[in-house]
Amino acid sequence: MRGTLIYIGQRLVLIVFTVLVVSFGVFFIVHLLPGNAFVSDRVHGQALQILLHEYGLDQPIPVQYWNWLTGIVLHGSLGVSLYIRGLPITPLVLRELSVSAMLGGAALIITIGLGVTFGVLAAVRQNSWVDYLLTTIAVIGYSVPSFVIASLGILIFGQWLNNLTNGVIYYPEPWTGTYGTLAELSVPAIALGFYTSGQITRITRAAMLDVIQQDYIRTARAKGLVDRVVVLRHALRNALVPVTSILGPTVISIIVGSVVIENIFGIPGLGKEFVESIFQHDYNVTVGVFTIYAVLIGVANLGVDLIYTVIDPRIRY
Amino acid sequence: MPGETLGLVGESGCGKSVTALSILGLVQRPGRIVGGKILFKGEDLVRMPVDELRDIRGRDIAMIFQDPLSSLNPVLKVGFQIDEAMQAHDKIPKDQIERRGVDLLKEVRVPDAARRANDYPHQFSGGMRQRAMIAMGLSNRPEILIADEPTTALDVTVQAQILELLRDLNEATGTSIMLITHNLGVVAGLCKRVIVMYAGEIVEQGPVEQIFESPQHPYTWSLLRSIPRIDADRRERLRSIEGLPPDLIQLPPGCKFSPRCPYRIERCFRDDPQLKEVAPSQEAACWVTMKRAYAEMGAATITDTRPGAASGVRPPKGVAAKVVDARTIDAAEGPVR
Ligand SMILES: Nc1ncnc2c1ncn2[C@@H]1O[C@H](COP(=O)(O)OP(=O)(O)OP(=O)(O)O)[C@@H](O)[C@H]1O
Numbered sequence: 001m002r003g004t005l006i007y008i009g010q011r012l013v014l015i016v017f018t019v020l021v022v023s024f025g026v027f028f029i030v031h032l033l034p035g036n037a038f039v040s041d042r043v044h045g046q047a048l049q050i051l052l053h054e055y056g057l058d059q060p061i062p063v064q065y066w067n068w069l070t071g072i073v074l075h076g077s078l079g080v081s082l083y084i085r086g087l088p089i090t091p092l093v094l095r096e097l098s099v100s101a102m103l104g105g106a107a108l109i110i111t112i113g114l115g116v117t118f119g120v121l122a123a124v125r126q127n128s129w130v131d132y133l134l135t136t137i138a139v140i141g142y143s144v145p146s147f148v149i150a151s152l153g154i155l156i157f158g159q160w161l162n163n164l165t166n167g168v169i170y171y172p173e174p175w176t177g178t179y180g181t182l183a184e185l186s187v188p189a190i191a192l193g194f195y196t197s198g199q200i201t202r203i204t205r206a207a208m209l210d211v212i213q214q215d216y217i218r219t220a221r222a223k224g225l226v227d228r229v230v231v232l233r234h235a236l237r238n239a240l241v242p243v244t245s246i247l248g249p250t251v252i253s254i255i256v257g258s259v260v261i262e263n264i265f266g267i268p269g270l271g272k273e274f275v276e277s278i279f280q281h282d283y284n285v286t287v288g289v290f291t292i293y294a295v296l297i298g299v300a301n302l303g304v305d306l307i308y309t310v311i312d313p314r315i316r317y
Numbered sequence: 318m319p320g321e322t323l324g325l326v327g328e329s330g331c332g333k334s335v336t337a338l339s340i341l342g343l344v345q346r347p348g349r350i351v352g353g354k355i356l357f358k359g360e361d362l363v364r365m366p367v368d369e370l371r372d373i374r375g376r377d378i379a380m381i382f383q384d385p386l387s388s389l390n391p392v393l394k395v396g397f398q399i400d401e402a403m404q405a406h407d408k409i410p411k412d413q414i415e416r417r418g419v420d421l422l423k424e425v426r427v428p429d430a431a432r433r434a435n436d437y438p439h440q441f442s443g444g445m446r447q448r449a450m451i452a453m454g455l456s457n458r459p460e461i462l463i464a465d466e467p468t469t470a471l472d473v474t475v476q477a478q479i480l481e482l483l484r485d486l487n488e489a490t491g492t493s494i495m496l497i498t499h500n501l502g503v504v505a506g507l508c509k510r511v512i513v514m515y516a517g518e519i520v521e522q523g524p525v526e527q528i529f530e531s532p533q534h535p536y537t538w539s540l541l542r543s544i545p546r547i548d549a550d551r552r553e554r555l556r557s558i559e560g561l562p563p564d565l566i567q568l569p570p571g572c573k574f575s576p577r578c579p580y581r582i583e584r585c586f587r588d589d590p591q592l593k594e595v596a597p598s599q600e601a602a603c604w605v606t607m608k609r610a611y612a613e614m615g616a617a618t619i620t621d622t623r624p625g626a627a628s629g630v631r632p633p634k635g636v637a638a639k640v641v642d643a644r645t646i647d648a649a650e651g652p653v654r
C-alpha cells in the first residue's frame with residue numbers, strides 16, 4: 001500500500017514535468033507561427049505595438065511563458081483570449097472540457113463494452129460464423145478512419161433519417177447549453193469509439209483463445225463449474241490483463257480522434273476550440289487546451305497502471 | 318471400490334493423462350473420445366450428457382494435476398478457488414462453505430490456513446499449491462480423486478510429504494485415489510492396486526505386491542528393471558527400455574510393444590493380445606508372459622534388452638519399415654518428434 005502511494009507520487013511528479021515540457025514546446029511553436037492575433041483587425045504600426053504591449057506579446061517568449069505559468073499556478077487562470085479581447089478563457093475551456101469529457105467517456109465505454117463483448121464472443125465461438133462476423137466488424141473498425149464513419153453517421157442520421165432522429169446530431173451554434181444528452185452524444189461517440197473497439201476486440205479475442213488453453217481453465221472445468229462462470233470469471237479475468245495494456249494508447253486515440261469528430265459534428269468541445277484557436281492565433285487558448293490534453297493523457301496512463309494492480313494481483317508497485 | 322488406491326503407470330506419452338481427462342470429459346479439442354466406455358456407478362460417462370457430467374465433476378470425481386502453479390488461477394484468491402468448487406455443487410451447505418474452505422487447508426497442512434486462504438497462488442510455494450489443489454479436490458467429499466502426476470513438478474522432499482498426505486487422507490476420508498505416474502516407486506508407496514498402460518492400452522493389472530513380485534508382461538518387467546534400487550548388485554546395470562513408445566496415431570499391428578519387446582515371437586507381430594488372467598486377480602495382455610520367458614528364454618540371466626534379443630525374432634518384412642527402433646531414427650532423421 002505504502003509502495004503504491006510512493007509510486008503514485010513519483011508518477012505525478014513525472015506528469016508535472018512532462019506537462020511543463022510539452023506546454024513550453026507548444027507555447028514556443030504557436031508564438032513562432034507567422035501572423036498574430038490581430039491580423040484580422042488590420043492594425044499596423046503604432047496601434048499594433050500598443051496592442052501587443054497590452055497583452056505582453058512584445059516580451060521575449062520565455063518571459064511570456066513564465067507569466068503564463070505563474071498565472072496558472074497563482075491564479076488558476078489560463079489567461080485571456082486574444083480573439084475575443086480580454087475574455088478570461090478558463091471558464092470557457094472548462095465548459096468545453098466537460099462536453100469533450102462526456103463525448104470521450106461515452107466513446108471509451110462503447111469501445112471497451114463493444115470490444116470486450118465482441119472479443120469474448122468471437123473467442124468462445126472460434127471459427128464459427130459469429131467469430132467471422134465479429135472479427136470482420138473489428139477489422140472494418142480499425143481500418144476505416146473515424147471521420148469516414150462520422151460522415152456516414154451524419155449522412156444517415158442527420159440527412160436520411162432526419163425526421164426519425166429529429167435532427168439529433170444537429171448542434172446549434174452558438175452553444176446554448178443544451179448539448180450532451182445521451183441521444184445527441186450517441187452517434188459521434190460511436191463514430192469515435194468504433195475505431196478503438198476494433199483493436200480491443202482483436203486483443204480480447206487473442207487473449208481469450210490463449211487463456212482458454214491454460215491449465216487453470218481445465219481445473220475450473222474439472223470443478224464442475226458451468227461454462228458461463230468458466231468463461232467470465234476464470235478466462236475473462238485473465239484475458240483482461242493484456243487488454244488493459246492497450247487502454248493507455250486507446251485513451252490517446254480517443255483524445256486525438258475527438259478533435260476530428262468534434263469538428264465534423266460541430267460539437268463545442270475542446271477539440272473544436274483547439275482547431276479554431278489555431279486559425280484565430282488565439283495563443284492562450286491553443287496552449288491551454290494542449291496542456292489540458294497533456295494532463296489528461298498523463299493521468300489516464302497512471303489510471304491504467306493502477307487498474308493493472310486490481311486486475312492482476314501479481315503486479316505490485 | 319470405495320477407499321481404494323489405484324496406480325496408473327506408464328512411460329511418458331503413453332496416454333495416461335488423456336485417459337484420466339476423458340473420465341471427466343475434459344479432453345481438449347480437437348481431441349475426442351471415439352469409442353469405449355467409462356463406467357461410474359453403472360453409468361457410462363462417455364455417453365452422458367454434458368450437464369450431468371458436470372454435476373459429477375468435482376462432486377463425485379475430482380481431479381488434481383501435475384503442475385500446481387499453472388493449475389490454479391493466478392488472479393483469484395486460493396481460498397476463493399476452493400470455495401468455488403463447493404459452490405458449484407450443493408453437497409456442502411452454503412453457510413458452511415467458507416469455514417470448510419479454511420478447515421480443508423488446515424487438513425492438508427497449510428500453515429496459518431485462515432490467513433493463507435486470502436493469498437493468491439503466486440504467494441504459495443509449490444508444495445503448498447499442490448496441497449491447496451488437494452484441498453479443492455476433496456472439498457465436496459468426492460468418491461474418487463484422480464491425481465495426475467501430483468508430485469512430478471515438486472522437489473523430492475515435498476514429493477514425499479504430498480504422497481504421505483494423500484495416503485493419510487485416503488485412510489481418513491475413504492476417498493478412493495487414482496494415482497497417475499510414470500514412477501513405479503511412487504505407486505509402491507501409496508497404492509494397493511496398479512494398472513500398467515502402454516500406448517493407450519492396459520497391458521497388465523493386479524495387486525501391487527504381486528505385480529512387483531512377478532510381473533507377467535515384458536513391459537512391466539522392463540519398467541521394474543528401470544527403477545533404481547539401493548540394494549541392487551553394483552555390477553548389474555540399470556536398464557532403461559530400448560526404443561520409444563509408438564506414435565499413438567499410427568500404431569503397429571499386433572502387440573503394440575512388439576517393436577521393443579525382447580521376448581517377442583512371430584505371432585506378436587500379427588495378433589494383438591487381450592488381457593487374460595495370469596494369476597489370481599492379476600491380468601496381462603501378452604502371448605508369451607514372463608513365466609514362459611523365464612522358462613524358455615532365460616530371462617533370469619539376460620542382460621541384453623534390445624528388441625528381440627531374447628527370442629531372436631526379427632520383425633517380418635514389410636513391418637520392418639514401421640518397426641525401427643529409436644536409435645536408428647535418431648541417427649537417420651535427427652531428434653524424434
Ligand atoms: N487413446 C489415445 N488415442 C489417441 N491418441 C492418444 C491417446 N492417448 C494419448 N494420446 C496422445 O498421446 C499424447 C500423450 O498423451 P498423454 O499426455 O496422456 O501422455 P502421458 O502418459 O500423460 O504422458 P506424461 O507422462 O508425459 O504426462 C497426447 O497428446 C495425445 O494426443
Ligand code: SF4
Nearest residue numbers: 572575578585603604
Ligand atoms: S511377448 Fe509378444 S505379446 Fe508379449 S509383450 Fe512382447 S511382443 Fe507383446
Ligand SMILES: [Mg+2]
Nearest residue numbers: 333334465466
Ligand atoms: Mg501426463
